[in-house]
Amino acid sequence: MSKNTKNEEKHSIEVAHDDKVFASCTFETLGLHTRLCNILEEKLGFKVPTHIQAQAVPVILSGKHVLVNAATGTGKTLVYLAPVVHHLLLQNDKQRINRADGTYALVLVPTHELCMQVYETLDKMLHRLHWLVPGYIMGGESRAKEKARLRKGVSILVSTPGRLLDHLKNTSSFVYTNLRWLIFDEADRILELGYGKEIEEILTVLGSRQDKSTVQRQNLLLSATLNDKVNHLANISLENPVTIGLDDKKIQIKPMCKTLSSLEAGVDNASDGLEKLTNSSNGEYNMPAQLIQRYVKVSCGSRLVVLMSILKKLFEGSATQKIVVFFSTCDAVDFHYLLMSEFQWPPNSNSEAESRLFLECKTYKLHGNMDHGERRSSFNEFKTEKSALLLSTDVSARGLDFPQVRCIIQYDSPGEATEYVHRVGRTARLGERGDSLLFLQPIEIDYLDELKRHGVLLSEYPLLKLLDSMPFYGRNPNVKKFVSLETHHWVLSLQKALESCVITEPSLKKLAMSAFCSWVRAYSAHRGELKSIFMVKKLHLGHVAKSFALKEQPSLVGGSFQKQLKKRNRDQKHKGGSKRRRIISKS
Numbered sequence: 001m002s003k004n005t006k007n008e009e010k011h012s013i014e015v016a017h018d019d020k021v022f023a024s025c026t027f028e029t030l031g032l033h034t035r036l037c038n039i040l041e042e043k044l045g046f047k048v049p050t051h052i053q054a055q056a057v058p059v060i061l062s063g064k065h066v067l068v069n070a071a072t073g074t075g076k077t078l079v080y081l082a083p084v085v086h087h088l089l090l091q092n093d094k095q096r097i098n099r100a101d102g103t104y105a106l107v108l109v110p111t112h113e114l115c116m117q118v119y120e121t122l123d124k125m126l127h128r129l130h131w132l133v134p135g136y137i138m139g140g141e142s143r144a145k146e147k148a149r150l151r152k153g154v155s156i157l158v159s160t161p162g163r164l165l166d167h168l169k170n171t172s173s174f175v176y177t178n179l180r181w182l183i184f185d186e187a188d189r190i191l192e193l194g195y196g197k198e199i200e201e202i203l204t205v206l207g208s209r210q211d212k213s214t215v216q217r218q219n220l221l222l223s224a225t226l227n228d229k230v231n232h233l234a235n236i237s238l239e240n241p242v243t244i245g246l247d248d249k250k251i252q253i254k255p256m257c258k259t260l261s262s263l264e265a266g267v268d269n270a271s272d273g274l275e276k277l278t279n280s281s282n283g284e285y286n287m288p289a290q291l292i293q294r295y296v297k298v299s300c301g302s303r304l305v306v307l308m309s310i311l312k313k314l315f316e317g318s319a320t321q322k323i324v325v326f327f328s329t330c331d332a333v334d335f336h337y338l339l340m341s342e343f344q345w346p347p348n349s350n351s352e353a354e355s356r357l358f359l360e361c362k363t364y365k366l367h368g369n370m371d372h373g374e375r376r377s378s379f380n381e382f383k384t385e386k387s388a389l390l391l392s393t394d395v396s397a398r399g400l401d402f403p404q405v406r407c408i409i410q411y412d413s414p415g416e417a418t419e420y421v422h423r424v425g426r427t428a429r430l431g432e433r434g435d436s437l438l439f440l441q442p443i444e445i446d447y448l449d450e451l452k453r454h455g456v457l458l459s460e461y462p463l464l465k466l467l468d469s470m471p472f473y474g475r476n477p478n479v480k481k482f483v484s485l486e487t488h489h490w491v492l493s494l495q496k497a498l499e500s501c502v503i504t505e506p507s508l509k510k511l512a513m514s515a516f517c518s519w520v521r522a523y524s525a526h527r528g529e530l531k532s533i534f535m536v537k538k539l540h541l542g543h544v545a546k547s548f549a550l551k552e553q554p555s556l557v558g559g560s561f562q563k564q565l566k567k568r569n570r571d572q573k574h575k576g577g578s579k580r581r582r583i584i585s586k587s
């Protein structure tokens with residue numbers, strides 16, 4: 001948690017350090033409207049603020065521009081929503097607010113799911129305040145319906161950047177002359193996804209309005225991790241900001257001459273501001289203290305078997321088990337989803353009664369290539385399940401609040417350390433316990449040093465112990481213990497069974513081949529220093545194929561893929577930069 005004692009002194013808030021999550025004050029003592037405090041308790045069940053809420057809410061109430069950096073799952077959503085609702089309640093006490101006033105607060109978020117999630121919290125907060133209208137707009141929804149909603153008036157609007165810009169430009173009935181708050185939630189991710197240009201345009205459109213208007217604007221930026229792009233966004237959007245949750249070493253908001261879009265393209269690395277940010281990118285992350293973080297070292301060809309075994313063990317070991325597994329591509333999610341929904345055990349069983357699914361759990365998937373309806377129902381259903389498995393790309397990595405997720409498995413490595421932090425942040429939220437497991441191949445083990453640079457330390461998962469304990473092993477007393485992973489009886493048998501399943505099911509085989517191809521492409525798209533850890537030329541493509549339960553590397557894919565790789569390398573040399581990974585995992 002933050003060490004920003006200045007703010008604590010300023011607002012005389014006593015934050016109890018004996019409790020790791022909650023502060024020893026009440027929402028009233030933070031200065032929030034009594035009506036809002038009642039709603040927080042009765043509608044949301046929030047009795048006392050979390051530490052970050054206790055620290056940040058009074059500062060935000062004071063009207064300052066604020067940059068908030070706090071660990072995942074510490075309640076940052078309320079940090080910005082509560083002061084906005086408070087001020088609107090006060091305003092309404094003096095002069096009635098109505099829909100025709102248009103939008104008072106804009107919340108920008110990177111993904112649809114986060115948009116819905118923030119909207120739902122807001123909706124609960126405004127339940128009894130009928131004159132304050134919550135709303136959301138986001139890509140993929142009907143523009144006409146959104147236009148109609150905006151025409152009627154939305155007091156607090158949650159949006160993804162592209163769609164907001166669209167309405168700012170094209171919906172003349174969208175009233176935002178009273179806009180008082182502009183909030184960027186998961187600010188770094190918005191920029192990671194390539195929305196830099198849209199953000200600049202949004203700031204220009206809203207900024208020019210602000211010049212003409214008498215309304216005073218307060219801008220807020222929030223994220224669990226920061227990078228040079230957030231520094232730049234902070235620089236162009238915040239005036240004399242208060243930073244909360246940051247020590248001075250971590251970030252210095254310093255003028256930078258670059259545009260957000262040039263930062264996205266990795267152009268002009270030699271600016272003054274970037275020097276400061278190199279320091280910030282070496283800084284330690286705020287991780288939930290109770291999170292148990294481990295890694296498992298697995299050679300490429302055994303990855304699938306190990307994943308399946310660990311999942312089986314976890315689901316059989318507990319009646320209520322909620323797990324999220326992260327993959328690097330949509331194709332990989334589709335393949336593993338179908339495989340896990342079809343793969344039977346024991347294999348080749350004659351009797352239907354004897355043969356069951358290898359993983360007997362409810363399985364969901366979530367990625368950006370799914371249609372909106374499917375994506376929404378997956379998200380909502382997994383949220384309400386007590387025991388289930390979610391296979392996902394990084395679309396779930398940011399901000400999503402799935403209750404009671406006990407374990408995060410990063411089957412494909414996250415790339416930058418910030419992504420690691422957000423992925424594991426889907427568990428161990430608000431002081432709850434949680435485990436995380438990172439898969440690494442022996443050739444990738446230096447990634448642990450990259451995490452260590454940010455103060456993230458992982459212990460090794462006892463893999464052989466797990467494999468020795470699998471039931472199949474018990475039936476074969478002649479097998480020697482302490483054999484290597486690749487020659488382990490359980491591993492060999494399960495791999496064989498998985499390969500037979502894939503080869504006999506054409507749709508599965510097709511998905512495996514596409515997933516193989518996009519996996520290697522994603523692997524080759526790691527940026528900067530990570531390129532020396534995740535080196536595609538060190539991969540044995542035959543073993544990669546095995547990890548998709550393919551007996552051999554698909555020859556067709558291999559040839560064309562090598563050509564694609566060479567072309568990509570040539571293109572990157574010409575462009576002098578890499579736009580890379582986010583394009584593939586734009587989830």
Ligand SMILES: Nc1ncnc2c1ncn2[C@@H]1O[C@H](COP(=O)(O)OP(=O)(O)OP(=O)(O)O)[C@@H](O)[C@H]1O
Pocket residue numbers: 045046047048049050053070071072073074075076077078223224398399400401425426429430
């Ligand atoms: N004061 C509170 N009392 C009880 N629960 C709370 C309180 N504040 C927030 N929560 C709950 O804590 C969970 C995490 O909150 P939230 O999603 O805002 O965290 P976050 O810091 O934004 O996480 P991330 O960095 O992953 O986006 C949510 O389920 C939210 O409802």
